[in-house]
């Protein structure tokens with residue numbers, strides 16, 4: 001399947017800067033030799049300073065792309081480049097140094113429940129730096145200030161709302177001043193107001209800290225409100241790409257189904273299956 005949408009203006013915007021911060025170059029990937037191919041030739045570019053979204057139906061390979069970026073797995077074919085470095089070519093110290101430049105906000109952004117808000121944010125600084133406690137204190141308060149929660153520093157996670165907890169997790173993720181922030185479903189489980197606050201915070205932090213952000217999300221409205229560019233994946237390939245406005249205006253059936261959250265369309269509800277339901281239930285002979 002070829003990408004359905006690349007307007008000349010968007011393509012110009014993508015190529016106007018000399019070097020993308022992230023590049024997936026014809027990436028193919030299977031979790032094990034002989035297993036089903038999850039990524040079937042992915043080309044993605046993320047320019048420095050941009051907020052870029054990876055979207056698409058469940059199981060299409062979005063989280064897998066983040067894992068390749070973090071060097072947890074290596075592409076079977078093609079290259080994954082971060083700031084010009086081929087992730088697969090890095091030795092252990094090189095990979096470790098690269099990971100130090102990445103912040104990650106996981107689904108639900110779980111906090112350590114037995115530590116205060118302050119200690120949660122201080123955790124990566126205490127683990128990964130030799131900074132004196134007085135400096136850690138100042139850094140933590142600055143990060144909490146950036147997410148609007150300096151006043152909550154002494155509270156325990158059980159004493160704050162889900163939306164506030166997500167912002168604390170965000171402060172913790174940026175504690176080590178990453179160059180790249182990766183968000184895996186940052187809006188999952190939040191009420192609409194907290195979703196909105198979190199989305200705008202992601203954008204503000206990206207711009208204020210001069211970082212690059214990659215968001216995996218199913219939440220079209222929140223993601224489109226803050227993304228510079230969106231890749232829609234389907235069945236292991238980039239099925240469509242463009243700015244949020246371009247995707248909203250698209251008449252492509254897959255993009256339309258995705259943007260409008262329609263049940264009917266090219267993206268099937270059922271995963272492919274070889275046996276009938278009746279056969280699986282033992283009601284008829286498997287064919």
Ligand SMILES: Nc1ncnc2c1ncn2[C@@H]1O[C@H](COP(=O)(O)OP(=O)(O)OP(=O)(O)O)[C@@H](O)[C@H]1O
Nearest residue numbers: 031032038056057058059060061062063064065216
């Ligand atoms: N460790 C693994 N070993 C084998 N298969 C895996 C592994 N992790 C994921 N998969 C499979 O790879 C495919 C892509 O998974 P992935 O988590 O990247 O999808 P996704 O687009 O992030 O999905 P979702 O939106 O539901 O989180 C799925 O079919 C999944 O079952």
